[in-house]
Amino acid sequence: MLEQVAAAFEQKDYKTATKLLKQLLKATPDDPMVKLYVAKIQELSGKWEDAEKIYRQLLRNTTNNKILSQARQGLQRIQEITEAERRRAISQATSDENANEPGVLVLEAISNELKTEAAQKFAKIMQIEPYNARLLLPSRGWRLYRTGAIGELKFYAEQLQQNEIPCFCSTLTAIQQIQVFKVKYLQEFNQETDSQITLVCTNQSEQLGSLTFAPSEVKARVQGLLPIFEEVVNLSNRLKVDRKTKTQDYTQFCDLHLPKRKCILRFHDSSYQFKQGIDFVATANSNTLRINWNNLTHWLNQQLPQVKIWSDFTPFAETILDQNEMLSHIQPHTHLFRREASNWDPAFHLYSGLVFTKNCD
Known part of the structure; x- marks a missing residue:
């Protein structure tokens, strides 16, 4: 036969x-x-x-x-x-007129139980070795996997999503279009009028003003630690000067996302004026920055109990700090005084912006 x-x-x-x-x-x-x-x-x-x-x-x-x-x-x-x-x-x-806009493709966390099968699918779609594919799939938080033209990134994202590999993509333009208000202090909180919160802030042009919003408008909260560097000079036995950059401290940021207003309210521990506005100090002896910041975050926890907190910034940032070209196009809006520019600053705004755009989709 x-x-x-x-x-x-x-x-x-x-x-x-x-x-x-x-x-x-x-x-x-x-x-x-x-x-x-x-x-x-x-x-x-x-x-x-x-x-x-x-x-x-x-x-x-x-x-x-x-x-x-x-x-x-x-x-x-x-x-x-x-x-x-x-x-x-x-x-x-990539034939669409906006398809060549620069963008990013982000992989979301996948459980270890599903990784083996997902890695095989991921490897086939992206044409890489299965072993490398497994290493690239994050178990926690996000990993920025690829940068490039948004049209091509969307094509890959659709392929991955169809194979149950969680991911998303965004243009850098979408992140740059988000307004960022630097919070000076919380001015007023009135529980009797729908719990309206009023704060004093500056816009991206450093113009001072106030903004009133309801807690229900806040759809996400992003927290992150940014390192502060110092240059350490050591003198060797041969009188040779050795200069090294070390992490001196960390400064804390907290973003509140108001998607309907297309804006981010950015709190920063070193620029927040704790002696102004709402008094949420729990103790009389609250002169340290850490205690004041903890009191502020505790107050935010009480007013925004249902808002999801995104706090996996550090592992996300550590995988993209070498992306100089991409990060150079992102205005960080962190207003940190540094002797030299640091990729940590645009990395935080990118992370917060990705949370914002993902929740808006």
Whole structure:
């Protein structure tokens, strides 16, 4: 019957070949030649994943050189077809006039139980080794995986999401368009008038003003520690000057997101005027910055109990600090005095901005 199948293939009578193969699969399901013809039928039907699976099984389990050669050729054809399909899809995805805007693709956390299967899918979509794919998938927080044209990034994001790999992408423009208000102090809180909160702040042009909002408008809260560096000078025994940059301290930031107003309210421990406005000091002896900041965050916890707190900034930042080109396009809005610019500052605004844009989608 295999001769009949071969004859049907020569005549391109795939309907007859399929009928014959169904009979052969019942009679001799483990015959490598039968499997090879089944893979060819799957390939011709456009079922490339099924065909690829059979071809790979034959490569692992067969010693017949003729079958091995045809299986390799089949895999090569499938790879060429899928690569052409991928390029065509990317070309279509980047044809929009805004598709070339710079953007980022972010991977979200995935549980360890799902990582093995997810890594295989991730590797196939992104054309990388499965071992490397597993290392790239985060178990906690986010990982910025790729930068580039937003059209292409959206194409990959859709492929990953269809394979249950959580991710999202955003343009840098969307983050830059978010207004950032630097909070000077909380001026007023009136529980009798729908718990309205009024604060004094400056806009991005350093103009002083006030803003009143309801706690229900706050949809996210982002917290982060930014390192403060100092230059340490050591003198060796040979009187050689050795200069090193070390972390001297950390400064704390807290962002409140008001998506309907398209703005972020940014609190900073060193610039907040604790002696002004609302008195939320718990003790008389609260002169240290840390105690004052803790009192402020405790007050925010009480007023915004339902708001999710995003606090995985540090592990996110540590994976992108070498992205000089991308980070150079992000205005940090942190207003920190530094002797030299630090990528930690735009990294925090990027993290907060990504939280903002993701929650707005």
